[in-house]
Amino acid sequence: MIEVQNLVKHFGPIRAVDGVSLVCQDGEVFGLLGPNGAGKTTTLRMLATMLQPVAGTARVDGHDVLRESTEVRQAVGVLPETVGLYGRLTAREQLRYFGRLYGLADAALERRIEELLTMLEMADYADRRCEGFSKGMRQKVALARALIHDPRTMILDEPTAGLDVMSARSVRDFIDRFRQEGRCVLLSTHVMSEAERLCDRIAIIHKGKILVQGTPDELRQRTGEENLEEAFVRLVGEE
Secondary structure (H helix, E strand, O other): OEEEEEEEEEEOOEEEEEEEEEEEOOOEEEEEEOOOOOOHHHHHHHHOOOOOOOEEEEEEOOEEOOOOHHHHHHHEEEEOOOOOOOOOOEHHHHHHHHHHHOOOOHHHHHHHHHHHHHHOOOHHHOOOEHHHOOHHHHHHHHHHHHHOOOOOEEEEEOOOOOOOHHHHHHHHHHHHHHHHOOOEEEEEOOOHHHHHHHOOEEEEEEOOEEEEEEOHHHHHHHHOOOOHHHHHHHHHHHO
16 A cells, blocks of 8 residues: 655755655555646655655655665556657666566566467567567557556556557556555546546645545535536635
């Protein structure tokens, strides 16, 4: 699970994250929603140990993100907004490289690579260099990379951004699968219909602060709106 208490991050005078608190349980998809610049990606980067908070605490699978950053990296699978693949490596080589970084080796690593190539339907381009891949193909490689060490906790930043209908649907199906497997999934998205379908609970963040948390039904009931998009617009607009 992920536990966050009063997390704070400054960039000079800008208070990008201002006292964020949330809990994401195992077997749950928790959505972090907000307009551009609200603090979503900064929050996720701190939880993934890519940035250090200036105040507050955060624990991933029981490990403190500041004092036990190595253990956090071993425990979590991260899909960043910008996937950053090595263009000259094939999909298979990407997975082999990151698998070795996570301590996997030899037959066990090769079995895991084959599992992921099959699971994500990547066999047709597994041995092609990534430099010519489409957005959907790159996203699948990045997702496989995040799963190579079979983490129980997933942090996904805009996992379907820029994908075509079929690729986005495939990623959403995998997020559903993660929940069924009892994994903890924290994701950000701008697609309200996606959040409404996938998320068990949602936090809306604006100007670095959490405005409200609850299930999609609770947020709709709170605002009297029929869908999550209208509820989101109303809550952010009122703030």
